[in-house]
Amino acid sequence: MELFTYYRSTSSYRVRIALALKGLDYQAVPVNLIAPPGGEHRQAAYLEVNPQGRVPVLRTDEGSVLTQSPAIIEYLEECYPQVALLSRDLVTRAHERAVAALVACDIHPLHNVSVLNQLRQLGQSEEQVVQWISHWITQGLAAIEQLIGDDGYCFGAEPGLADVYLIPQLYAAQRFNVALTPYPRITRVAALADKHPAFIKAHPANQPDTPA
Numbered sequence: 001m002e003l004f005t006y007y008r009s010t011s012s013y014r015v016r017i018a019l020a021l022k023g024l025d026y027q028a029v030p031v032n033l034i035a036p037p038g039g040e041h042r043q044a045a046y047l048e049v050n051p052q053g054r055v056p057v058l059r060t061d062e063g064s065v066l067t068q069s070p071a072i073i074e075y076l077e078e079c080y081p082q083v084a085l086l087s088r089d090l091v092t093r094a095h096e097r098a099v100a101a102l103v104a105c106d107i108h109p110l111h112n113v114s115v116l117n118q119l120r121q122l123g124q125s126e127e128q129v130v131q132w133i134s135h136w137i138t139q140g141l142a143a144i145e146q147l148i149g150d151d152g153y154c155f156g157a158e159p160g161l162a163d164v165y166l167i168p169q170l171y172a173a174q175r176f177n178v179a180l181t182p183y184p185r186i187t188r189v190a191a192l193a194d195k196h197p198a199f200i201k202a203h204p205a206n207q208p209d210t211p212a
Helices: 010-021 044-049 069-079 090-111 113-121 126-147 161-175 184-194 197-202
Strands: 002-005 027-030 057-059 065-067
Touching: 002 010, 010 069, 010 090, 010 161, 010 197, 065 069, 069 090, 069 161, 090 113, 090 126, 090 161, 113 126, 126 161, 126 184, 161 184, 184 197
Parallel strands: 002 027
Antiparallel strands: 002 057, 057 065
């Protein structure tokens, strides 16, 4: 498999975690989102891979090209169920998917670089942009803090789908100086992930395109 990725893209980070948890080998294909003049994702060669011009993209062993991290992760879960990301209990599965959706639909899109650039173009100052980011991340994490469990990872002793989405969002929170101290449950999960080989392997600091 080939994963078109950018080291600090949180949606790419999710897929890297899922691949690592499942023990799947892949070839990383870095796509520099800030390379001049406008990023490699906007070049014709990459737009032939993904017309939306975003990462991640997974090219399967059979040559199928998959876009959008939720769809890619769902594909991996269905094709490689040996290390499951979802609980067998259907209610717990719904909770896991709810946390994943909260991150993917309600937090991350609102601080995506395209949204932030649009705010700047509309005349918002950098201070206002930072306030925007902090508001939506803080609101989302406050909800997640109430939804996850009191022990282990988000929903048990082993990491699963909710953790795959939460940990990259925490990386983004730290990038934007959003404090995690108000969230003891989330902080517990983050501490566990910091020591887990799959999360370490997937971390932005450990990618082939991470700047020196």
